[in-house]
Amino acid sequence: MTIKNLASTRPLADGNAIPGMGFGTYLLSDQETMDATIKTAWDAGYRLFDTAMLYRNEDILGTTLQNLQIPRQELFLTSKVAEVAQGYDETLQAVTGSLKRLQTDYLDLLLIHWPVREHFFDTWRALEQLKANGQVKSIGVSNYTVAHLELLATKAKEMPVINQVEYHPYLNQQALNDFDTANHIITEAWSPLGRRVDLADPMIAKIAGHHNKSVAQTILRWELQHDILPIPKSQHAERIRQNAEVFDFTLSEDEMTMIDLLNKNQRNGNEPEIVYETGKQY
Ligand code: A2P
Secondary structure: OOOOOOOEEEEEOOOOOOOOOOOOOOOOOHHHHHHHHHHHHHOOOEEEEOOOOOHHOHHHHHHHHHHHHHHHOEEEEEEOOOOOOHHHHHHHHHHHHHHHHHOOOOEEEEOOOOOOOHHHHHHHHHHHHHHOOOEEEEEEEEEOOHHHHHHHHOOOOOOOOEEEEOOOEOOOOOOHHHHHHHHHOEEEOOOOOOOHOHHHOOHHHHHHHHOOOOHHHHHHHHHHHHHOOOOOOOOHHHHHHHOOOOOOOOOHHHHHHHHOOOOOOOOOOOOOOOEEEEEEOO
């Protein structure tokens, strides 16, 4: 693990850089809450803000960023192509909408939100085109399994630099993360606190107690030490700040292993869609 604080970046395989931890905006749905939440997160040091067409909040996030007068070059903005927007022409057009709503002329990172069988290669080709156009700096995927990534590699001109997946102690996706790492893909964690389910774990509470940290901080630290890029979200100022304070302690190898062993492949979100090609099931 190389990052020392929220401002530290990690290199992406395409030559760009990404902050080592970000802030998720899922469920932020009104302007007032978005303004207050992003202001707290910005002041706490978060620079990566993650949205998606599906969250239906790109417009209010765009307004917030204008209201806060945040210099564009200091921000790292991620959005994601919704399932309904997939396909080559559809994606090109939909991303123009995202840029407009976010009031910017480029995204730092664009992801395919979920793999969709019908548009599997066409949507990726659109992302490659958007990158060539300069409308997005880096391209990646979300909710892709090893099989999806192997399939994509058969036709992609360039491979994703990020794979954003559900990831927390009860779903640690070790094999997927190993595959991502071997292929120069950073694994980003959505729902890094397991939608709060994992926060009730007594073993993590014990480890957290040894470090005088909260369970949430301990989980985020475990993710960072696994070179995962977490994007926690919260609408509470004290939690937003608390989640940023994970750079002043280190989990021992034993503690890391104890948390690793809690995995139970427990998904809280959707199962990534199974992709079929010419009758072959992946
Ligand atoms: P809240 O906005 O009420 O703080 P995730 O799905 O990303 O794993 O997160 C689950 C929920 O955990 C978040 O929506 C957030 O809800 C809550 N949360 C975030 N940080 C903390 C924290 N430090 N302690 C307790 N709950 C947290």
